[in-house]
Amino acid sequence: MTNQPAKPEIDAPDGPAPTELVITDMVVGEGAEAVPGAKVKVHYVGVEHDTGEEFDASYNRGAPIEFPLRGLIQGWQDGIPGMKVGGRRQLVIPPLLAYGPVGGGHKLSGKTLVFVIDLLAVS
Numbered sequence: 001m002t003n004q005p006a007k008p009e010i011d012a013p014d015g016p017a018p019t020e021l022v023i024t025d026m027v028v029g030e031g032a033e034a035v036p037g038a039k040v041k042v043h044y045v046g047v048e049h050d051t052g053e054e055f056d057a058s059y060n061r062g063a064p065i066e067f068p069l070r071g072l073i074q075g076w077q078d079g080i081p082g083m084k085v086g087g088r089r090q091l092v093i094p095p096l097l098a099y100g101p102v103g104g105g106h107k108l109s110g111k112t113l114v115f116v117i118d119l120l121a122v123s
Contacts, residue, residue, distance in 0.1 A: 012052025031085025
């Protein structure tokens with residue numbers, strides 16, 4: 001068993017949702033740096049900005065996920081590069097960089113999303 005970071009708690013943000021991607025490093029990693037198009041292995045928690053309600057978390061499934069960045073929502077494609085393995089980063093992603101405007105066909109369409117992401121590996 002590898003040493004996994006603890007699941008972060010995310011409080012509902014105060015104030016209006018941002019209209020642009022907001023990137024906040026909570027812990028700066030010291031490992032390999034993620035680059036655009038890289039394959040990343042992460043643990044994450046996602047909550048809705050307006051309610052603070054969790055809609056997804058890899059921690060709840062007991063295993064991190066691994067995927068190429070180009071297969072993800074634009075907010076992740078823009079927000080993960082530059083992050084280093086061992087780091088924890090919060091992304092606040094407006095609808096146009098997530099699942100699109102209201103009526104876009106996804107249950108999260110029209111919502112600003114907050115993710116806390118732990119970068120475990122880059123390849």
